[in-house]
Amino acid sequence: MLKLSGRSNRITESKFSAEAHLEARGVGRTIHDLVLLSPTDVTLTPGRCLAVLGQNGAGKTTLLRILAGKQQPSEGEATMGGRVIDERDTFIRRSIASLIGVPAFYPDLTVGEQLALINATWGVPKGKSETIVASSLESFGIANLRQRFVHELSSGQTQMFYLAATFIRPSRVLILDEPEQRLDPSRKDALVEAVLRAQSGGAAIVFTSHDSSLVDRLANATVDLGAA
């Protein structure tokens, strides 16, 4: 999880701690007097896992979008390693992996090919890529679906594929919006293991969830956004 291959994205362990420090101070989002997210503080250090809780419409996804740099807050500021989080910044894009909504994928590639292509875009050597893809498919329990196209997967299998595609890329911070959705209990176990593995590798994780047992198993800290 920690080691980024390629030319420009190689990072050292010493730099990692400082750069992966994610902080949001009073971030909020308002559109035409409509409050989507009340001012919220978030602090996340490497190897920690934060659960964002709240009722539907409380602003959980908005907060995740701000932390992923996909949306700018209308007040407050979100930073990572001292830099304002904005996905247009290459460093931010390379550091933060997010699964918010349906991720980008190519409908004319099989599940295995999609993962291999993600590896290729990160400059992973061919031989190593094969091992990483096989292990990723295995850990998410979808090794038998390797030759299927995405439209041939069930909704739960599709979610596992989305998770595999998000976890396979190198990142310092993982942002997951309700990652447990549509998953059966055994698949949730696979998700928990993947998150714990990433966490032990030093990644910081933020996720939203309505599943209290998942929050209990994963979160080191929680932020409750309350009601809508």
Place this chain on the structure above:
Amino acid sequence: MTVLQDRKYLANTRAVLRGRTGRPTTTDNAYKIYETVLVLLIVIIPSARAVMVGLAVPEVAVAIAESLTLTSMTLALLVLAVAVVVLGRIRGPVVPPAAYIDLVVASPLSRSVTLRRAYGRGRLAFVLLALFGAALLAGGALLAGPIDMLGVGLFLVSAVLCAWQIALLWLVGQLSLPARRVTIAVLLTGLAVIVLLAAFPTTNSIIGWLGPWGWVAHVWQATHEGVGLATWLALSALILGLGATRWTARLLDSLSHEDLQSQAQRWGTVAALVVSGDVKSAMNKLKAYPKIGRRWQVTFPQSPALAIVVRDLVGLARFPVRAVFWAIMSVASGALLAYTFIPVSGGALLAIAAPILMYFAVGGWAEGLRFHAATVGASSPSGMSPARQALTHLIVPTIAAEILILSGTVLVAVLVPALNIGTIALWATALVAFLVVMQSFSAFKGMLPIELLTPMPTPIGDLAPLNVAMWLADAVTVVLLVAGVLTSLVIVAPSPVTLLVLLAGAGALMAWWSWSRFRRLVRP
């Protein structure tokens, strides 16, 4: 249930479904009639008249009489018969609303009862279309000169009967037959026709006896050569048509709920998207999913750019028929471009048509770019920046289109010695580069801006649909404009360098515009 109970059940359920949408008021019905009459008077009748007058022009009439031989007509009808079987897989004649399928078709009633009306509507539309086509042909022949009126009547009747039977093949196509079996049947039919034609080159009427569609061709001959045999053929077609109707019930009973539902949902969505002006999403709904090549051992190179190139090639290879179609279109558009350079062709219209055709041909190779554009704002696990990935997706369409379009232009340039290969190749290369820019301009368009759907009442009606149409066709309109300007300048004959500079200027402007569209997609 008894037949009486069946009818009662069916009538009640239909009443419930009608109640959901509300009965059309008298005003609704009056407006529909007004609309139909208006379309007939303004569009259909003048167009039909223009076509018939065009067909009656002596040179055209002679050309038609020469080309509409017994063999060619029979073959055309055979191809139509095969085409409707294939069409049935995509859109069959029986596409009732999804709610009707769940409430009525899924009931214990037999499907030949519940789907009879839906099939009847599909068949009626097909028969009317066939009758319209036959009437155009017959009308042209009538205007062109003396013709046997009884023969014309029989020809129209035969066309209707033939369409009636071909509609049955359309229904066969809707049954979930294995794709492989359908492909083999289609190939074998084609092969049989070719063998028969090769074996009996002089007795071409052999093909004409193979089925009722061949008999229509015989009857067409009768319109010129006098009726006799034609009467018996039309009568036989009628008997066969009625006989075939007996098969309809059995075929309707064989339609599966899943197939009916998937077609109903797909076409319901397409209709809704088209009404809302979102033609791009509607087209995506109609796109086939990949089925072949799941066991290919695809290896992506370590270089991200090369990996995207391999990805695009794999995507193209998974739709071989589509790839062959785009290849033929690319070569043909290149050839058309070269043809416009022949002085005697004198085709200002062709000179504009060539870049339009080339634009669509280039688009055929840009599927990867469109996939990327469609998901560019979503969470992406890719290690490339969205912009770099978009630029990399331009490699395959540029190279494929350059090679194929250039080969078309060079082919014509070689065949016509007066042409300057170098100049034409330079033009083709420059135009392809411009058209690749225009494809990205179209791909990065994004969703239809909602404000375009706001009604714009004017004394001549609501202009909002015009706005939507202009937004949808913006790239084609720009290509048309640029092609038109270049063509008119060629006629005035400034130096080729000036024209190329103008094209490069237009390309740079459109590239800048595409880039600003792309930025908006990445961060709305």
